[in-house]
Amino acid sequence: MSSWSSADSAASSSYSSSKEQSENDERQTRNWLDLPGDVTAAILLKLGAVxxxxSAQSVCTSWRxxxxxxxxxxxxxxxxxGDLHDMPYDLEIMCRHAVDRSRGQLVDINVEYFGTDDLLKYITDSTSxxxxLRLACCYDISDEGLCEVAGKLPLLEELDISIGNITKDALEVIGQNCPNLKSLKFNMEVFISPHIESDDEAFTIARTMPELQHLQLFGNKLTNxxxxxxxxxxxxxxxxxxRRCFNLNLEGSLGKRCTEQxxxxxxPNDPTNDYPFIATIRDYGSFDEDYPLGISDTDFLSDDDYQYDFYAFSDGSDFSDNVGYYFDADTYY
Structure with missing residues (x-):
């Protein structure tokens, strides 16, 4: 009787092992292309536009x-x-193609580091x-460029114009034309010296953006x-x-009001470990002329060459038809 039990046990173990192996093989050979389209789309969206x-759209006809x-x-x-010179493609060309694909449905875009006045105009001409809108570290976006498109942003709720050349003049036009603005990031590259105090941006924000719910002014020169x-x-x-707004003194009544409101x-002295730029305090002495736009007097933030050129498309061509043809010295690949 016990011999039969041993045989049955061995057979059962063998069957379980065989079934497990079969299931493993099935998992290994499962075709991702069999996934429902909406599931595939959700996965692809996590990759990002670049x-x-x-690459992803070139995998197969279904994904394309x-x-x-x-x-x-x-x-x-x-x-x-921000390492634009090390990229094997032109982000502005790529971005324009992505905007075209949205067919006017675009509601959220991030062009940090590579945004220009021309690109900003192209985006706002393509959607209302x-x-x-995230324009952090876009030194090629000017006051004039931002003012030109402000009237095309009536639904704008969030704006990030950190670390750039934007001044109170463009802030004022944005405030006047974007009544739904709820969140603003207007952070600065900053120096510890020379010491300068200015409430220009603060007064502009107070005067034109009363509906703000979230405000980030890292390194600003504002005073109490x-x-x-x-x-x-x-x-x-x-x-x-x-943070890094060292002209402020949050002791006394102002500090109490901030805490309550x-x-x-x-x-100002809170940790900066979650800030997306490096917050290293540096002393650059005094400037003979007005200090650079976008730079305050308390800190300096730095970002933690061979040029590749992406081939421009002829009119009407499809971006993916050109993907993969890059120029590197004398080699095409």
Whole structure:
């Protein structure tokens, strides 16, 4: 009787092992192309615009078809590290193609590091539905360029114009033309010297952006006077980031008011480990002329060559038809 039990046990173990191996083989050979289209689209969206255009859409006909759907391009996130000279493609050309694919449905776009006045105009000419615009580190976007498109952004709710050449003049035009603006990031590259105080941006924000709920002013030159103006006018503020704003003194009544009025307050000396730029304090002495645009007097933020050129398309050509043809010295690949 026991011998039969041993045999049965061995057979059962062998069957289980065989079944497990079969299931493993099935998993290994499962075809990703069998996934429902909406599931595939959700996965592809996590790659970001650059990876979709440069590689994912070329995998197969099915993926290419999904990647051409305008709903895939309602959000265009072209996040990068700013190493533009090391990229084997031109981000501006790529971005224009992505905008074209959105067919006017674009609501959220990030062109950090490579945005220009011309690109910004192209984007705003292509959609009237933008709600989120990220232009951080875009030194080729000027006051004039931003003012020109401000009237085309009536639905804008979030704007990031950190680390660039934008001044209070463009801030004022944005405030006048974007009544739905709820979130603003206007951060600066900053120096510890020379010491300069200015409430120009603070007064502009207070005067033209009363509906703000989230405001980040990392490294700004504002004083207590400017901060009081913001608190008086922007009664809906929930979060306020004042890190590296060393002209402020949040002791006494101002500090108490900030604590009572703001749910999420970041003080001048709070840690900067979650800030997307390097916050190293440096002393650059005094300047003979007015100090550079976008630079304050308390800190300096730095970003933590061979040029590749992406071939421009002829009119009407498809981006993916050109993907893979790059120029590197004498070699095409």
């Amino acid at each position: 990876d979709i255009l440069s 078809s999904i990647c051409k759907d305008p709903t895939m391009w309602r959000v265009i996130d072209m996040q990068n590290l 539905h933008l709600r989120r 006077t400017g901060l009081f103006a913001i608190l008086d006018s922007c009664s809906h503020l929930e979060s306020l980031d004042l 703001i749910k999420d307050l970041r003080r």
